Amino acid sequence: MTTTTGYQAITLREKPTVVHRIRGLELGVTGWIAVVLVVVFTIMAIAGPALAPHDPYTQDLLRANNPPAPGYPLGFDYEGRDILSRVLAGARTSLLGPLLVVILGAALATLLAVTAAWARGWWDASVNVVFDFLLAFPGLLLAVLSVAVFGKGLVAPVVALAIAYMPAMGRIVRSGARSETSMDYVTALRALGVPARLIVFRHLVPNVTPLIIAQATTLFGFALLDLSAISFLGLGVQEPQPDWGLMVNTGAAGVLLGHPAESLSAGTCLALAACAFTVLGLRLSRRIEGR
Amino acid sequence: MPEQTPPSAVVVDGLERVFGDTRAVADVSFSVVRGAALGIVGESGSGKTTVARMLMGLLRPTSGSIQLAGVDRSAPPRTEGERRERAREIQMVFQDPYGSLDRRQTASAALTEVLRLHANLSRQQRDERVRELGDLVGLDKRRLDSLPRALSGGERQRVAIARALATGAPTIILDEAVAALDVSIQAQVLNVLRQIREATGVTYLLISHDLAVVRYLVDDVVVMKAGAIVERGTAAQVLASPEHAYTQQLRDSVPRPNWRPARRTREGAA
């Protein structure tokens, strides 16, 4: 129930404690599971390669596609490498790419969107045209195209996706910043003689930051999907480097032979990570909207 | 010796503003003596807020002139320096107490930000000044250290008033500043506004559709309709015995004891 008469004026006035603050995030059970998963994956991305019990690169064709053995709980891949070690080592490449996409994309989008919302006029119109134009390129297509031009690997797709995601982030930030600028406090600050750059960076940007964080979390999930697809298609991370998307691909042959462990474990990690970030992103957005 | 006329705080002459095909403000002239209070009365679409925005330098007049404390301020400020200068001459309190404060900033932080910009004070002096301003509008230390969300509508309006005073501006525009408040809260804020005027000699420009509020707070009024001034005079005289039919109609429309609503039209005027 929103914006009508008397009865929505319900606010809580207790002094918030730490417990209240955490509860106040109102993430719900699924939201908290997502938080836990995000923490786990972050640890994996940082320490994964060090946690790997075996060398993820050591091949032993005699053990190719072998089932789990003592010390090798997930078994062996098609070249006889330890799947668990490769999953752990693959966390870093799999998660670092999306992180860079989001950081790069969010930074560019925020800069354009906030300045556009503030300046209005021709600058706003041009930024809008750029966003509209970029929207016509699905992220995956732009990433594939970048590989066609610049060659296989993660660098080109990461930059391409950052550009492709700009409008998704930029439009939300722009409309958020616009509704901020249309509020009286911004007019008041102008009338108070506060310099434009201070209004933008001390008031506008902090007030849209929650939006940026929520949207970045969601986009991280999308970037993970698109980048892993690039690797799955053989256009991104190359063998023998461990990467989840690539492992789903290399494991596909095993699936047909009844050895789904490689595809399955890497695929599960991807799915869990993407779900966790998406759910968390949605919960955060919902919370922002609820305010 | 001839009696000296007190200096004018605001002089507006032949002010006009056109948006596209519509004249939002047409040939508006008035002046306010320093320390006096002028009410600008009108309904939505009367152009009263457009006048305020031009006075604040947020909007460029199509034609006409604005003088603040004897200096020509017809054009909006162009540089940050000019903007600050204008800020020290005139300030504004907005209608919506929920939108006129940055929700991430405590009341004292909002006041400090303004003081840092407009007054050359040491940290200690600044804190002292924040407390003084708080006292003036009736906000204690606990309230000053609160975020807007912990304050009621009336308390937020007090913060906005204190913030306007913080630049040292001798003239303050009150744009429907009490319209959104509950009756009991409205009275508190109205009294604060009167006390401030007595204590500081500040000049008010009160923009309001509420005749009783206007009557309570100002000396003189102008009545605006469709961008133009239709009647002017002292508040007591204009509001008690209006001469223009529109002012009369406005007055007749205010509910009060033994009031009978009058039906104006048979056909729907858009």
Place this chain on the structure above:
Amino acid sequence: MFRDFLLPKVGMAAITIFATSAVVFGALYLAPGDPVTFLTKGRPADPATIAAITQQYHLNDPLITRYQLWVSGVLHGDLGQSIMFRQDVTTLVGSRMPTTLWLVAMASVLIVTVGIGVGLFSALRPGKLDDSLMLGATLAAAVPIFVIAIALVSFFSIRLGWFPTFGSGESGGFLDRLKHLTLPAVALAFAAVAFVARITRASLREEMDKEHVRAARSRGLASSDVVRRHVVRNGFAPIVTVTGLTIAGLFVGTAIIEKAFALNGIGGLLIDAVSAGDFPVVQAIALLMVIVFILTNLGTDLLQHYLDPRQRRAVKE
């Protein structure tokens, strides 16, 4: 209507298509190194091949002329020669098109029926089932579609043997094709169905919370009338837009699905061409996909405009 709305919209779409063509064309020259080396993928080429490429790409002409020649070629259906297949790109893409169109069509049916259906159901019946459906949809939309593909194959094809593991069945009849493309279409539509379901529900829920719906209830209108005349009618526009754009976006998704199921559509062709450095094919397919996207976008814009009287009338006056 035409001058104030249609013209700018169509004009904007045309400009976007034009700019897209420039990007797709110009991409070749963004590549590091010499275009000839790029186009031959660094393989040592005999003078005849180099001459042929130089001639085909008019590499001796200025860039603008090259672009003009390329655009006029595209407009005449000449998309160049595939280096990999030594075949006319238009013919090549044309021959791969049916599989992709089938795939997208089947997936679209799923999106429209299941996606909008689940969204509607969920919106109208708040409760535990709705909550779990939406959580399911959120999760489903976040699973990579190639993981879905592998999971479907390993379960329905390998374990149960219900569907073939790969091939598009284009040599067989209608039913054979259906059988071959069912799993790919399901995999392709999986995330999109979930996404459309969520948007549908959100859009309808937002409408249900509006005061005019409460006002309609206050007049004693039957629930079905309220939903049909006020909720669905008003919440429909964003659903149409999102569904349209999601379906247009499926073309890119076919790249993954066709690789996963070894189908010979244009998505798979795009990836093969990228891997093989067959740039004319990449250009052609990329251009095609973006144009489909832009035209769909235009279509939904027009539909939106038609559906919303506020926009319709505002322009007229």
Place this chain on the structure above:
Amino acid sequence: MAPLLSVEGLVVDLPVRGPTGRTHHRIIDGVSFDVAPGEAVGLVGESGSGKSLTLRSVVRLLPEGAEVRGSLRFADADVLTMNRKQLNALRSSGVATIFQDPRAAVNPMRTVGDFVLEGPVRAGGRNRDEVLREALGLLTDVGIDRPEQRLRQYPHELSGGMLQRIVIAAAILSRPQLLLADEPTTALDVTTQSDVIAILDEQRHERGLAMVFVTHDLDLAAAICDRTCVMYAGRIVEDQLSSTLHDAPQHPYTAALVAARPVLDIDAGCELPVLRAIRGRPASAYEAPSGCPFEPRCNHAEPACSATRPPEVNSGCSRVACFRASELRGILALEVETHA
């Protein structure tokens, strides 16, 4: 005469999501009042007093998850136990609601005609042509020119005042016995307000309709209602004939409300008195203390006031919930003297 609407001991709790999970907040805390056929009753209060929610409870138009207790009877039927069908019948022909903002209350995607006819035709099951004829006449009555053309237009093409008059006409068209008006003029300009109020008053009298009128403006309620109930913190603190409310308030809150408003009619030469502001801010039922909810803000409070909740005491035509009502009568009249 048997009351048309009888509300007794109404309690409404609304769900809230707070830091400690889902809880309920009490918004209405034991409201009782009757409305006789043809009678107009005003519900007046500040924000959070529960006046709008009380109104919406009458046709059970409550937010999801709201908990309602007490008794609500319309024409001797129990509203709280009605099934869907009975409730729709009540809403389509017994009670009509007029909302605060006509822009929000009319579907922007459908024509005005669709809005006007939808109620009587679809919900009321009446003949479309006959309703249309009646509607055209009614629209003229409420001051809409060229009604045929208006019916073909969309809401955004009409002014707020015109739209609200159409909403009023649509409400009357369903031939109700009771009108519920939820701050119907708050979103309008002053002159438009008086116009719309006049039309509402005129139509109501012509047809002998009962009305519950919610507003924050005491004088507005008093002007068009026979009786006025002043609400505070989810309770009715005073229920009075409108004609005496202003001169002889019985509850300190009513008197304070009157005294807090600046007055327009004051002699030119007179020094304007400082307003008597009420300290603190309005409370909702769930944040009010256990005794008299107004006690923390009341100038006449005694220790006893904070101990228990004052009962509602009837005396003649009025009802008041204040321990000191009888001893304060003279003092309160003095407090509002300058305003009378």
